Amino acid sequence: MGMRFAVIGSGPAGLYAALTLAQRAKVTLVEQSEKLGGTCVLYGCIPGKAMLKAASLSAQAERLGKRLEFAFNEAQALARRASELVSKGEEYSLSDAGVEVVHGRATLTGGTLRVNDETLRVDGVIVATGTKRPEGTASDDLPSLNDFHKIAIIGGGVGGVEYAWLLRKLGKEVHVYEAEDLLLPKHDPDLRRAVTSHFQKLGVRLHLKARARVEGNKVITEEGAQEFDVVLFSFGRKPNLEGIEVPTDERGFVRVDRYMFTGISNVYAAGDVTGSFTAHEAMRKGIVAALNLLGQRTAYDGTSVPKVIYVHPQIAYFGDVSNGDCVRVQVASLPRAVAERESDGFVKVCFKEGRLAGTVAFSPEAEGVVTLASLMRGKRAEEILLEQIPHPSYLEAIWEAARQYLAKKGRVNSARP
Numbered sequence: 001m002g003m004r005f006a007v008i009g010s011g012p013a014g015l016y017a018a019l020t021l022a023q024r025a026k027v028t029l030v031e032q033s034e035k036l037g038g039t040c041v042l043y044g045c046i047p048g049k050a051m052l053k054a055a056s057l058s059a060q061a062e063r064l065g066k067r068l069e070f071a072f073n074e075a076q077a078l079a080r081r082a083s084e085l086v087s088k089g090e091e092y093s094l095s096d097a098g099v100e101v102v103h104g105r106a107t108l109t110g111g112t113l114r115v116n117d118e119t120l121r122v123d124g125v126i127v128a129t130g131t132k133r134p135e136g137t138a139s140d141d142l143p144s145l146n147d148f149h150k151i152a153i154i155g156g157g158v159g160g161v162e163y164a165w166l167l168r169k170l171g172k173e174v175h176v177y178e179a180e181d182l183l184l185p186k187h188d189p190d191l192r193r194a195v196t197s198h199f200q201k202l203g204v205r206l207h208l209k210a211r212a213r214v215e216g217n218k219v220i221t222e223e224g225a226q227e228f229d230v231v232l233f234s235f236g237r238k239p240n241l242e243g244i245e246v247p248t249d250e251r252g253f254v255r256v257d258r259y260m261f262t263g264i265s266n267v268y269a270a271g272d273v274t275g276s277f278t279a280h281e282a283m284r285k286g287i288v289a290a291l292n293l294l295g296q297r298t299a300y301d302g303t304s305v306p307k308v309i310y311v312h313p314q315i316a317y318f319g320d321v322s323n324g325d326c327v328r329v330q331v332a333s334l335p336r337a338v339a340e341r342e343s344d345g346f347v348k349v350c351f352k353e354g355r356l357a358g359t360v361a362f363s364p365e366a367e368g369v370v371t372l373a374s375l376m377r378g379k380r381a382e383e384i385l386l387e388q389i390p391h392p393s394y395l396e397a398i399w400e401a402a403r404q405y406l407a408k409k410g411r412v413n414s415a416r417p
């Protein structure tokens, strides 16, 4: 127990780094905010999912011919409660693990860590300071915004899509401004087409190929100007690095190697501040940074990370779906979907040299479908057919894709069992 380390930031990266370090050393976690949890717990994943649950229950009831309505402020109350509970849970976990928590703004200059005008003498530091929100109103503000009717969302990427769906389902008039001709730039073209048309059917007003300029609550494009109650920016997060001297890349994120090492002796970094944007990548990076600081050489592998956009049907993807041999299974063809009156969407599974290389799903429970596919990465289609996947489930789409892939190659009977 001779070593002492510090972690800056209590988001997913900082939390998992601190818990890992605490197994073998004394740890101080420094957090500038009053509450623990970072972006994920206080403004992002947790409150967002609490609100989405309310919206998706309404959507499910509607499909079964029933009405279940949540007012915006009811969804907000669920969100705030969820954040509070998870933040408190983090406080208990850190305390149980013997991590000392210090509230204050940390600086790291010339390798010296200072908090609240004092120098902390430690054997190593993990920078897990995350990102700061964009200027103006952002999705971070949703749990605390005053109620409104008409909202413009600038950007039709991951965040824009997730929050446009949520707010539409909570009864708002939602306009999305996107510079490209389809939602979800840089994603699979099949997915982009399907999601764009699904959103049009939901009544989300899409302003595509729109170069939007914002002045106060007004959005100006070549089509003209429109006034909104709220204009929300869904992109533009920047690394939180004021007072933290570490090498950065051309985008301003911390430059690290596969071991999360910054190049400065005993200074590691993890999480969004290193340029990734999910909580699970942040957690893994936090653990990897901590293990390396403890002297155990462990590389970070980000090759098959599943990513999820929590709308309904869900959107999820992992790996390479850009080229290769892909099979598309329609959601409507799955017995579970028929039972649940789900008809929209597809699961596309791609093989390279006969091995599973990537998957994109726009389907109910896509989160599970793609996570299972990512765990099967590298398996041959023949091996996937030997797996026994619960029936009736959406997970069966992977099995069905493997069967269709082999049928295309003339290797198994192509009739549906």
Ligand SMILES: Cc1cc2nc3c(=O)[nH]c(=O)nc-3n(C[C@H](O)[C@H](O)[C@H](O)COP(=O)(O)OP(=O)(O)OC[C@H]3O[C@@H](n4cnc5c(N)ncnc54)[C@H](O)[C@@H]3O)c2cc1C
Binding pocket: 008, 009, 010, 011, 012, 013, 014, 015, 030, 031, 032, 033, 037, 038, 039, 040, 041, 043, 044, 045, 046, 048, 104, 105, 106, 107, 128, 129, 130, 131, 139, 140, 240, 242, 243, 270, 271, 272, 273, 276, 277, 278, 279, 280, 282, 310
């Ligand atoms: C609206 C929204 C929804 C999201 N939904 C999801 C989702 O569903 N699933 C998912 O995987 N990801 C989601 N994300 C992304 C997820 O929130 C981040 O990937 C995750 O929070 C990154 O964790 P982190 O620990 O790197 O940084 P953060 O969570 O940002 O934590 C950094 C912490 O460091 C503190 N800090 C910064 N500078 C200092 C300093 N100098 N001194 C002391 N403390 C400091 C900050 O106050 C903060 O608490 C969402 C993000 C947003 C904005």
